[in-house]
Amino acid sequence: MAFTLGDLVPDLLGTDQDGREVRRSDYPGRKIILYFYPKDNTSGCTAQACSLRDGYSELRAAGYEIIGVSRDSAKSHQKFITQHELPFRLIVDSDVQLNELFGTWIEKSMYGRKYMGTERTTFVLDEEGRIERILRGKEISTKEHAQQLLQHQ
Structure with missing residues (x-):
């Protein structure tokens, strides 16, 4: 199943780097930027996280909260957050x-493998938790996200 524009996402999204539940309802009246990325501390993922960090105050002023998602462990996330001073979960x-x-787990290919x-x-996500915009793959400028x-x- 993959979500599309206009879909309402579930309230419970998962568990963060500190083992706390992450819920949409934790951010009443706020829009949420929920971004999925392949791996902590890789060049593109670090550039993307740092772009969001650098634009954090502007994004917050515009009504957004930021939440990142990857397969990495809590320990890896904690290190990534500390190393790059990330202000979001x-x-x-x-x-x-x-x-x-969310339909982001896909078959990929590298060097024929x-x-x-x-x-x-x-x-x-809008203030109610409905998807109002989706950016995928090459549409995303990691350094200027x-x-x-x-x-x-």
Whole structure:
């Protein structure tokens, strides 16, 4: 199953780097940028996270909260957050349930080898938790992701 524009996403999204539940209802009256990325501390994922960090105050001022999602462990997320001073939560999706629910767990290919992995995808949720925008794969500019999101509010 993959969510599409206008779909209402579930309230419970997962568990963050500190083992706390992450719920949409934790952010009443706010829009949520829920972004799925392949792996902590890789070049593209670090560039994307740092872009969102650098644009964090502007995004918050525009009414957004940011939540990242990857398969990495809580320990990996904690290290990633500390190393890059990330001001937002990261969901641990080691069982890929959230990736599968959102349709971001796809077959990929590198050097002719096929494998399953996370498609870099950003979902913008409105204040009620409905998907109002989806950016996938090459549509996402990792180094300028915050500005990309702010330009199309």
